[in-house]
Amino acid sequence: MIGLRLGSVPCIAASSSSIAKEIMRTQETAWSDRPQFRVVSYITYGCADFVFAPYGPHWRFLKQLCMSQLLGGRTIDQLLPIRREEVVSLVRSLYDRCKVGRTSINMGSELINLANNVISRMTTSHRCCGSDGEAMEMRTIVEEVAELMGKFNMADFIGIYKNWDLQGFDKRSKNIRQRYDVMMERIMKEKEASRKKKSGGIKDLLDILIDIAEDSSAEVRLSRENIKSFVMDIFVAGTDTSAVTLEWGLAELINHPDILRKAQDEIEAVVGKKRLVQESDAANLPYLQAIIKETMRLHPSVPMIPRRSTRDTKIKGYDVPANTTVFINLWAMGRDPEQWPEPLEFRPERFLEEPGQQLDVRGQHFEMIPFGSGRRLCPVRGRLWRCISYRVRWRRCYSASIGSRRMGGRWTWLKD
């Protein structure tokens, strides 16, 4: 654990599973808040969303909605056909392009499109990568938000910079929010008009949110800002994370043909060659699951989880004042030699063979918490993302022909 002061803000960098456990489990109630960064505050209508909502009654209400309705098992199951259609459409398009000898395909952008389309159709019933300008605008906004949120903003840490926009982040955030607001107003008005005309059918997440906002007996009335910022949450929290994980997984498989072969063998044995893998097959594909865990261990798509203390606490005997920001460093935890023998090796077998390493990723085993832990654990935690896609910081382009050759010239598990 390292305690430091970033400007005027006391911070802790936590890089071991025992400290993560102390913060996220033993002292959970003191550490369930998130730091209020300036860019985030602009973009989320003053933290009216879920991801950055202060820990309190509003967050609790949204959490309960997420678990019971918005991202609950029933909704996720009802929206399965959307995920399946998008995955099949990508696989067909890759296969067709390989067949006509297209030499290189940028898998990073294919996978981010896939993740965007799945999230967009589940949320608003519209594809994100359609030809219309609105779809592209949503994608651009999500990319800009993700980029801005990842930057170090001096105004968050150094008091004298609070009133100056030296890095131009305030201006950019206001511009993004304005564009997003115009677009969401249009989408919501269309949705409200279409809801008047038809009833019944499968509801997307925006339908569910509008239902709740119109429910006069609801414990908390959702405002328009709450709805817009929640939709933004789903896009920002759901697309890049899923896409990055999948792209790293592909990169590791291409670089480890023996592991790829084993995964193919498992799929051929369990699923056969006549159909595509389905979400429901996952439980019977332990080696594939181990590959995904190993990918998340080495390449967590959320490398640092930010939390904030709401009262004075003690961590490992040290006094930690209220309003301290902690960065839980999942990247370092996944590479900790104390926990992982040969930590830099990509070896999925460690999750199947080695005693004590049969970990799951739902926040109970602190050696590896890619979805976080405790009350603020990711509500999806491995349910939805399995079927979506990928993107990454380095090595953006992969050659589909290399992938195909490495798979023995056949897209065996991809082929319908």
Ligand code: HEM
């Ligand atoms: C590989 C995919 C994903 C990973 C690795 C991931 C990881 C995470 C992590 C580490 C957190 C912080 C947890 C904490 O503070 O303890 C989080 C929070 C969250 N994630 Fe995910 N996530 C993924 C996919 C998704 C998807 C697909 C969605 C939505 C459709 C989503 C929605 C959220 C939300 C709403 C929160 C905030 C929860 C809260 O603050 O109470 N995530 N996620």
